[in-house]
Amino acid sequence: MKKHITIFFVVVISLNTFAQVGMTTNNPNKNAILDLNNSDGTTTKGLLLPLVSLSSTTNSAPLSAPVEGMHVYNTRTYGSGTTQVIPGEYYNNGTGWIRIQSESWKLQGNTDTNTANNFAGTKDAIPLVFRTNNVERLRITSTGKLLIGTTAVPTGGTNAKVVIDNGAVKGAVQLKDGTEGNNFILTSNADGVATWKAPATEIDFVSSYGSGINLPVSPLNKWYFTGSSVTLAPGKWLISANMLLSKSTGYTNATESWWVNSSFSDSDTVLSISADIINGSLISGSAVPNSLYGILSGSTLINNTSGSNKTYYYIARVAQASSTATGELQNFGGGWPDDNISIQAAD
Incomplete structure (x- = not known):
């Protein structure tokens, strides 16, 4: 006679009074609904999410x-545009799938970035907006326009890449690079590099005058710094000088004559005509026989290509004199009320 023995296996899942479940432990954490950790700290397994193929x-x-x-966890790349899905972890917000971004930008800075893949911005046709104090200050439109103080391109700004709307408040743009000056206009060179420059119709007078120098008749052709100078922004400038020629002893004699040259130097110690002068390097004048005064008057063109403000120093010399000329010309280059140097933008 055969006997049949039935063996019952009972699988027990640990439940405590608060209904916590421990899948690998009989002592689940009481703050967790589901605890997947070993109580002895030897956990070597992870949680594997359902592997699915999302389509959008x-x-x-x-x-x-x-x-x-x-x-x-989505396993494939599918679709295009704003609804495209790529491999990675997603959660559902009740209306659609949201990818959990593991490579988000950090407030403390980022490392190992690759400009081909890492950037701050949008991947759809929505503007990028920047706020402070919860007020929009700046936005970059989907077409690449930078808008400051406005959320829309104003009339006439169709082709503008940068738009600043400061309302009725003056001073929407401030550019300080050392070339600025009162009533200056913004100009550019052939490369589009902008600098400030006085308008061509505006004439300024030099305020940096020295007390003048006494030019001796001998030696001839020796340059002297007059103590006066001009400081020019980058660009071309028409410089005009009008100077009084007067002997310290009064009238020139019946056969006496002087021929005086003046120009501008890059230095007030090593005196030579500046290479930036591109037209008419000398401004000259004469004192003739039996005269109390002579006049030196003329203009020269200076092109400052240094990229920043540059000072040019006014220099003078006696180039020729009659054999009867004696003494010196007094206070030349800024010492007389009649003396002046004017500046006008040339382009």
Whole structure:
């Protein structure tokens, strides 16, 4: 006679009075609904989310309907545009799938970035907006326009890349590079580099006058710094000088004559005509026989290509004199009320 023995296996899941579940432990953490950790700290396994193939961020499939809070791992790249899905972890917000970004930008800075893949901005046709104190200060439109103080391109700004709307408040743009000056206009060189420059119609007079120098008749052709100078922004400038020629002893004699040259030097110690002078390097004048005064008057063109403000020093010399000329010309280059140097933008 055969006997049949039936053996019952009972699987028990540990439940405590608060209904916590421990999958690998009989002592689950009381703050967790589900505890997957070994109580002895030897956990070597991870949580594997359901591996699914999503088709769109707006399509709930493979769920039959959107379920808020559902987490899955998408295994494929599918679709295009704003609804495209790529491999990674997604959660459902009740209307669609949201990818959990693991490579988000950090407030403390980022390292190992690659400009081909890492950037701050948008991947759709939506503007990028910057706020402070919860007020919009700046936005970059989807077409690449930079808007400051406005959320829309104003009339006439269709082709503008930078738009600043400061309302009725003056001073929307401030550019300080050392070339600025009162009533200056903004100009550019052939490369589009902008600098400030006095308008061509405006004439300024030099305020940096020295007390003048006494030019001796001998030696001839020796340059002297007059103590006066001009400081020019980058660009071309027409410089005009009008100077009084007068002997310290009064009238020139019946056969006495002087011929005086003046110009501008890059230095007030090593005196030579500046290479920046591109037209008419000398401004000259004469004192003739039996005269109390003579006049030196003329203009020269200086092109400052240094890229910043540059000072030019007014120099003078006696180039020729009659054999009867004696003494010196008094206070030349700024010592007389009649003396002046004027500046006018030439381009």
